[in-house]
Amino acid sequence: MNIFKISSKNLVRNKLTTILNIILVAFGVGILSILFLASNQIGNKLEKNAKDIDLVVGAKGSPLQLILSSIYHIDYPTGNIPATDAYKLAHNPMVKRAVPLALGDNYNGYRIVGTDTSFSHLYGLSILKGNFWQKDLEVTIGSTVASSSKLKIGDSFFGAHGLTGNGDIHKQHAYVVKGILKPEGNITDNLILTNIGSVYKMHEEKHEQVQHHSSAAEAKEINDKxxxxxxxxxxxxxxxxxxxxxxNQSTNMQAASPAMESARLFSLIGVGIDTLQWFAVFIMAIAALSIFISLYNAMKERKYDLAIMRCLGASRSKLFFLVMFEGILVTVVGACFGLLIGHAALEVIGAYQESSQAKLTGLTAVPQEIYLIWIGLFIGSLASLIPAMQIYKVDIAATLTKDR
Amino acid sequence: MINIRSLSHVYEKGRKIKFPDWRIEDMDQWLLLGASGCGKSTLLHIISGLLKPTQGEILINDTDLYSLSARGMDRFRGRHIGIIFQRPHLIRSLNVLDNLELAAVMAAMPIDHERNLLLLKDLGIEALAKRYPDELSQGQLQRVSVARALVNKPDLLIADEPTSSLDDENAAQVIEMLTTQAKDNGAALIIATHDQRVREHIAKTYLL
Known part of the structure; x- marks a missing residue:
């Protein structure tokens, strides 16, 4: 028997009110924790994937689209650029490293990226099993691709034209899996890497089936394509x-900075996040008000109980703490439930997400969530402060002589 | 044990009551008699340290009750005085045994589980230990509140109109219970009442 037991017994006695208050707090905290987790994960992903990439050069169009398609592999590419022009840029003295990308196909929604070895240097990739691709039609797959499509080394598969869907399959050539990458925790987990020649081969065969390239010409990755x-x-x-x-001025291509575009993208999402955040704060405020009202109303009946406890020898401060504790107990339980709800909801959202590239998970925590528990504590004590102050006003003698 | 000297109280409305001096020895049993509204409850509240009198002093075991700090008085009341109200005020959210333990916790005394069970047994309600107040009858509730008043082995047991809402049979039982329990627990007893049925059980009377 202690204050904890007295409080919790009283809360259990008023089940419905307690449940309502816990739900209100839980929803507020839940929404906030989803926001914290999601914006943290999206921010992390944006940052991680764009790490070490200073600039993306592609066909003219929306710079955001260019970034999304060639770094995050979410959107469609803006178009193609002449390989010769790109080659010239790549050898500009200001450039330390230039990684060519040839997109256009997918396998089960995972993008097949034609590139060269500089790609693996850029992302610091290492092999888990097998080897990097060496010849045309050899691929190295990311760890997520390997686990979800169950491809093993030596397996072969057909790529499909386009970036999603299996509609138009390139039946002429099959890719062979040569290696599986170590999990990197970034976009490369979801990519199928091959050389640029393979991507050309896929598409040339379609249009120019009559022509036969010499193998030497095919091996040359960057030519007039x-x-x-x-x-x-x-x-x-x-x-x-x-x-x-x-x-931007001297060529027919456009340059887009990932840092700038990511910031722009984030500021666009940010409006939504802000709105939701205010909504969550609003719910928390209602929760506080509801706890306040229920405690305050209950004080009418509890005044009696509290007067008895005073008679039994409890000091005012003890009873003050008792009432405070009830409010705090509700909000802390609510906050814990809220965190659970937040994480579970995010995990469910992640499971239903179409794009495997930006998948959210509820299984990680961010340090800000500790604040949510503190906010719960704060709201609980704020809401129960005024009801608890009543303790100091209760006239025991008068209360006890009156009938219940 | 209790010494009341030149005590008087002025109500908010200006009415003044003067209380005759009163000396209660250890294990004395007294009736506090008087018509309704003549200040019986007021005197009981003053003795239990719930209401500060306008004038006079009250010594319990040579402690001047109203010289204690608010906190000290709460503690003194919890440890030395057991109060039984006209209506049995139990905490509804706690069962009978928890209500008894509450008395110890509130007075910051150790919980004596054995003694609590024994008290319930003496009062013939040990079967109700796990029941909640809402499930009990008035008579049973009154017994529980007697048990609760005895939990901390008080020196003084105060009962305010304990029989007014009971029938003859129950009233007689409660008086019997109070006198024997007070005796068994070594406590002095004050019963405030205007109930004529009580008079035959207790000899010493203090008339207001």
Whole structure:
């Protein structure tokens, strides 16, 4: 028998009110924790995937689309650029590393990316099993691709034209899995990597079935053909201003900075997050009000109980703490439920998400969530402060002589 | 044990009551008699440390009750005085045994589970230990409140109109219970009442 037991027994006695208050707090905290987790994970993903990439060069169009398609592999590419122009840029003295990308096909929704070895250097990829691709039609797959499509080394599969769906399958050539990448926790887990030649082969055969290339010509990755985009790393930060301007003004291509576009994207999402955040705060405020009202109303009946406890020798401060504790207990239980709801909801959202690239999970926690428990404590004590103050006003003698 | 000297109280409305001096020895049993509204409850509240009198002093075991701090008085009341109200005020959300334990917890005394069970047994309600107040009859509730008043082995047992809502049979039982329990637990007893049925059980009377 202690204060905890007295409070919880009293809460159990008023089940419905207690449940309502817990639900209100839980919803507020739940929404906030979803927001915290989701914005944290999205932010992390954006940052991680764009790490070390200073600039993306691609066909003219929306810079955001260019970034989304060639770094995050979410949107469709803006178009193609001549490989020769890209090659020239890649050898610009300001460029430290240039990674060509040739997109266009997918396998079960996982994008097949034609590139060269610089890609694996850029992302610091390492092999879990097997080898990197070497020849045409050899692929190295990301860890998520391997686990969800159950492809093993030596397996072969057909790519489908387009970036989603299995409609138009390239039946002429099959890819062979040569290796599986270590999980990196970024976009490369969801990619199928091959050389650019393979991507050309897929598409050339379709249009120019009569022609037969010599194997030497095929091995040459960058010739007079087209690629989708070029990921660029600068030699020095100085180039940040010069290089994009040069690309945008003197070539028929556009340069987009991942940092700027990600920030823009985040500010667009941010409006929604802000709104939801206010909504959650609003719910929490209602929860506080509801706890306040129920405690305050209950004080009429409890005044009696509290007067008895005073008679039994309890000091005012003890009873003050008792009432405070009830409010705090409700909000802390509510906050814990809220965190559970938040994580569970995010996990469910993640499970139903179409795009495997930006999958959300509820199985991680962020440090801000600790604040949510503190906020619960704060709201609980705020809401129960005024009812608890009543303790100091109760006239025991008068209360006890009156009938219940 | 209890010494009341030149005590008087002025109500908010200006009415003044003067209480005759009163000396209660250890294990004395007294009736506090008087018509309704003549200040019986007021005097009981003053003795239990719930209401500060306008004038006079009250010594319990040589402690001047109203010289204690608010907290000290709460504690003193919890440990030395057991109060039985006209209506048995139990905490509804707690069962009978928990209500008894509450008395110990509130007075910051250790919980003596054995003694609590024994008290319930002496009062013939040990079968109700796990029941909640809402499930009990008036008579049973009154017994529980007697048990609760005895939990901390008080020196003084105060009962305010304990029989007014009971029939003859129950009233006689409650008086019997109070006198024997007070005796068995070594406590002095004050019963405030205007109930004529009680008079025959207790000799000493203090008339207001």
């Amino acid at each position: 087209q690629i989708t985009a070029l990921l660029i790393q600068y030699k020095s930060p100085m180039s940040v201003i010069l290089f994009p301007r040069m690309v």
